[in-house]
Amino acid sequence: MSNQQTVAESSNIKVLPIITSFLIAGFIGLFSETALNMALKELISGFGIHETTAQWLTTGYLLTLGILVPISGFILQRFTTRQLFIASLICSIIGTFIAAIAPTFGVLMIARVVQAVGTALLLPLMFNTILVIIPPHKRGKSMGIIGLVIMFAPAVGPTVSGLILKTLTWHWIFWISLPLLFVALVFGAFFMQNVTTPTKPKIDMISVVLSTIGFGGIVFGFSSAGEGGGWGSLQVVLTLVIGTIALVAFSIRQTKMKEPMLDLKAFKYPMFTIGLLLILVCMMVLLSAMMILPLYLQTSLALSTFAAGLMLLPGGVINGILSPVMGGLFDRFGPKWLVIPGLVIVAGTMYGFSTVTLETSTGFIVALHIALMIAISMIMMPAQTNGLNQLPPELYPHGTAIMNTLQQVSGAIGTAVGISILSSGSRSFLETVSDKMDPLNQVLAFTNGVQHAFIFAIIVSIVGLVISFFIKRVNVEQKAH
Known part of the structure; x- marks a missing residue:
């Protein structure tokens, strides 16, 4: 098992086939994360369920990731790269197959959870493997290629599923993913190598339980609030309080172990x-x-699902193409010259979005979305790579687990806060008009809510801009093995 020695002797590790295996598997996993969003209307009418119930297809997925990803640091040290890669793909294949044949909402829900288990194993494994097999001074480019998949797959998801839904049923979103997952499995079975030596740490059940209640409670609490539970509901307050207490207990326990x-x-x-x-x-x-944005395009601008998906495609594609380019620039110039201008652009685009009305042209929206996606490619991978570069190799699995977990949590928080500001903005507008049921007032109220939600996003991006002034390039020369 010579190739199971760690990086230092990794001359016989074939980097390209390993990265390719991850890219195929990651693309399909993340594609199905957003592809189903476009089919929600069809699912609601097909299964005769409420919007808040349908939302569980996304929430359940995020919740599973929020629970499993924190444990991934431990799992990565317990099993070999090949074992985890193959296990993650088998979960994705089983989940996708169950979803493709799902006769009821409950079955589809189970399928989504099984799919999420696959993604939760794959993402941290992918980042950790890159950190192990690629020297720090070349990492920006490789992380950029992974960024291409992580951003590109969810971006094309809605457009591709819009195309599928035009002619076929939602089941085909999964039928089309299945053969590609099989290709990834076969490819990985041939080419995936073990790049780390498992250290078999002992499992601490108390940590697992605290982490599950903590991260799970917070993701669930915020998601419920965003789905119309409202911030004042007992369920939301309780889960957030219990989640926070469990997280604090979890953190204290980790420092003592x-x-x-x-x-x-x-x-x-x-x-x-x-x-x-x-x-x-x-x-x-x-x-x-x-x-x-999709809600605004469909409600305020009255576009079809497919047209709304198409409008968001250029930004996603450009972001995917630019990710490796930004990675290369990061390798040469460091993070500062990318991250600070990137956050200035994000704040600017959020300001632009906060001015939208019923008359806003679609061209203006597409241009703003493209600017936002370019800016995100300037921030995400450089900030992530620079941060992970500072860690010593023994902290790689933990660093990637922390980043991936908190990404899921902050995504859930951002979505929940955004949606709840949108609905309170709509409500406050309707209180100022005499005819609340007038369809025009309804749309105007919704648009007012959208403006409010983007004002919240401006504030968040300004906070980010302030933080970005403190970023310094990590000197990787002395850390290169």
Whole structure:
């Protein structure tokens, strides 16, 4: 098992086939994350369910990720790269197959959870493997290629599923993904190599339980609030309070343990912490925008699902193409010259979005969306790579687990806060008009809510901009093995 020695002797590791295996698997996993959003209307009428119930297809997925990803640091040290890669793909294949044949909403819901288990294993494994097999001074480009998949797949998801739904049923979203997952499995079975030596740490059940209640409670609480539970409902308040208490207990426990499940020592490295904060800002802005924009396009501008999907495609494609380019620029110039201008552009686009009305031209929206996606490519991967570069190799699994977990949590928070500001903005507008049931007033109220939600996004991006002034390039020369 010579190729199971760690990086130092990794001359016989074939980098390209390993990265290719991850890219195919990651693309399909993340594509199905957003592809189903376009089919929600069809699912609501087909299964005779309420919107808030349908929303569980996304919430359940996020919840599973929020519960499993924190444990991934432990799982990555327990099993080999090949075992985890194949397990993640088998979960994705089983989940996708169950979803393709799902006769009821309950079955589809189970399928989504099984799919999410696959993604929760794959994402941290992918980042960790890149950190292990690629020297720090070349990482920007590789992280950029992964960024291409992570941003590109969810961006094309709605457009492709819009096309599928024009002619076929929603089941085909999954039938089309299945053969591609099989290709990834076969490809990975041939080419995936073990790049780390499992250290078999002991499992601490108390940590697992606290982490599950903590992260699960927070994601669930925010999602419920966003789905119309409202911030005042007992369920939301209780889950958020219990989640927070469990998280605090989890964190204290990790600092006391000799072999923590999630090693919080990563936070001692300032660039890791700053990079993490910038990613959280990005995810909050991006996911709330990606939730609100399609609603605005379909409600205020009365576009069809497919047209709305098409309008958001150029930004997603450009973001995907630019990710590796920004990675290369990061390798040459460091993060500062990308991240600060990027956040200035994000704040500017959010300001632009906060001015939308019923008369706003579609061209203006497409241009703003493209600018936003370019800016996100300037921030996400450089901040992430710079942060992870500062960690010593033994903290790689923990650093990637922390980043991936908090990304899911901040996405859930951003979406929930965005949606609840949107609905309160709509309500406050309707209180000022005499005829609340007039369809025009309804649309005007909704648009007012959209403006309010983007004002929240402006504030978040300005906070990010302030943080970005503290980012410094991590000197990787002395850390290169």
